[in-house]
Amino acid sequence: MIRVESSADVVIVGGGVVGSAAAWRLAARGRRVVLLEQFEQGHHRGASHGSSRIYRQAYAGRFYTALAARALPLWRQLEETTGEHLLELTGAVDHGLSSTVLAKARVLGDLGIAHTVLDPAEAERRWPGIRFDSVVLYHPDAGRLHADRSVAALQQAAVQAGADVRHNTSARAIRETPRGVEVASDTDTIAAGQVVLAAGAWTPAVLDATTGASLRLPALRTTQEQPAHFVPLSDARWPSFVHHRGAELVGEGIYGLGSVDGIKIGEHGTGPQVDPDTRSFVADPDGVRRLVDYARAWLPGVDADSARVDTCLYTTTPDSNFVVDRAGALTVAAGFSGHGFKFAPVIGELVADLVEATATGPEPFRSGTRHPVVVS
Numbered sequence: 001m002i003r004v005e006s007s008a009d010v011v012i013v014g015g016g017v018v019g020s021a022a023a024w025r026l027a028a029r030g031r032r033v034v035l036l037e038q039f040e041q042g043h044h045r046g047a048s049h050g051s052s053r054i055y056r057q058a059y060a061g062r063f064y065t066a067l068a069a070r071a072l073p074l075w076r077q078l079e080e081t082t083g084e085h086l087l088e089l090t091g092a093v094d095h096g097l098s099s100t101v102l103a104k105a106r107v108l109g110d111l112g113i114a115h116t117v118l119d120p121a122e123a124e125r126r127w128p129g130i131r132f133d134s135v136v137l138y139h140p141d142a143g144r145l146h147a148d149r150s151v152a153a154l155q156q157a158a159v160q161a162g163a164d165v166r167h168n169t170s171a172r173a174i175r176e177t178p179r180g181v182e183v184a185s186d187t188d189t190i191a192a193g194q195v196v197l198a199a200g201a202w203t204p205a206v207l208d209a210t211t212g213a214s215l216r217l218p219a220l221r222t223t224q225e226q227p228a229h230f231v232p233l234s235d236a237r238w239p240s241f242v243h244h245r246g247a248e249l250v251g252e253g254i255y256g257l258g259s260v261d262g263i264k265i266g267e268h269g270t271g272p273q274v275d276p277d278t279r280s281f282v283a284d285p286d287g288v289r290r291l292v293d294y295a296r297a298w299l300p301g302v303d304a305d306s307a308r309v310d311t312c313l314y315t316t317t318p319d320s321n322f323v324v325d326r327a328g329a330l331t332v333a334a335g336f337s338g339h340g341f342k343f344a345p346v347i348g349e350l351v352a353d354l355v356e357a358t359a360t361g362p363e364p365f366r367s368g369t370r371h372p373v374v375v376s
């Protein structure tokens with residue numbers, strides 16, 4: 001092992017979408033940033049890989065709706081900075097449980113965000129690939145992000161702003177010191193003013209390897225999820241969609257969207273609890289069968305026999321609110337509970353505010369405060 005001492009204003013542990021966004025926003029503010037990522041660029045062991053994630057603004061509460069709306073211009077700024085096309089606005093639809101769908105419509109209305117409420121027949125005329133069972137909410141400022149390209153672009157923008165991004169380099173131990181922190185990595189020990197833990201499912205382990213940390217995480221549950229891609233039967237443009245549990249839909253809700261790999265659908269947070277270092281990457285056959293059955297029943301626009309399954313991690317807090325909080329020289333951004341991707345550049349801004357102590361961060365994201373579930 002080479003031991004070269006180096007220094008930075010901020011060391012960020014974790015190069016998924018959240019750590020990469022924090023690196024971009026902190027470097028853009030003139031901070032000397034080192035980003036440590038234990039695996040190679042584009043790896044598939046965490047939560048941020050693949051070709052697609054839903055970007056939508058419709059949540060049943062104002063807080064996440066406003067936060068998602070704040071992310072849109074930042075995604076566009078990232079596209080301008082890097083010359084990459086990352087976010088395609090295809091619109092999004094919600095259907096299923098009418099009370100949830102209408103609650104979302106109310107929030108969009110309250111915040112002045114464009115939307116339409118349609119009946120199922122009208123929705124089926126517009127999107128013949130989907131069968132609708134209830135009132136349908138459509139909002140146009142939604143669509144899909146290319147996940148792998150977004151993470152790469154965030155890191156590119158961070159590097160353009162002066163960050164030092166190191167792949168295949170683990171943070172092994174962190175020690176708070178009177179002047180800040182020391183982060184021992186595979187290659188050297190970095191003295192820094194502050195450290196940001198954005199280590200996804202590994203965050204509790206990294207916190208355990210931190211001496212002197214006073215921040216306590218809520219219980220984080222790591223699960224292996226398994227979305228599937230299906231071959232579409234036409235070139236029709238697909239909206240992103242969320243089918244909330246409703247009268248006709250048994251079990252959890254389903255999300256879906258078009259992507260370069262086909263029409264992706266998945267259940268939200270139903271996978272088995274796993275250890276991120278020893279998980280199998282093998283999909284649960286019962287879960288695959290449920291997705292195939294769903295496609296056959298609800299998605300006439302896909303070949304239901306063409307499922308290709310991938311696995312990915314959720315790290316979920318007890319109430320599905322994120323943790324973005326600071327204590328001393330340590331800031332944590334974790335627990336994104338299966339819905340964090342769309343917000344990444346705003347989370348980067350919130351992390352930068354915490355590091356610069358210009359704000360205390362939103363109350364729902366404080367590590368010690370938990371709320372009734374407000375997320376859907």
Ligand SMILES: Cc1cc2nc3c(=O)[nH]c(=O)nc-3n(C[C@H](O)[C@H](O)[C@H](O)COP(=O)(O)OP(=O)(O)OC[C@H]3O[C@@H](n4cnc5c(N)ncnc54)[C@H](O)[C@@H]3O)c2cc1C
Nearest residue numbers: 014016017018038046047048054171200312336340341342
């Ligand atoms: C199947 C699936 C579908 C999803 N769909 C959506 C969606 O449609 N819309 C949406 O908004 N969100 C969605 N999400 C959620 C979103 O993808 C996650 O919330 C987000 O990717 C979390 O990013 P992260 O950076 O916190 O975690 P990760 O991407 O897991 O990043 C953490 C990184 O830290 C690194 N690391 C850990 N320990 C160390 C260490 N000691 N040293 C160095 N590096 C370390 C890891 O290698 C990893 O790369 C989905 C998630 C899944 C799994």
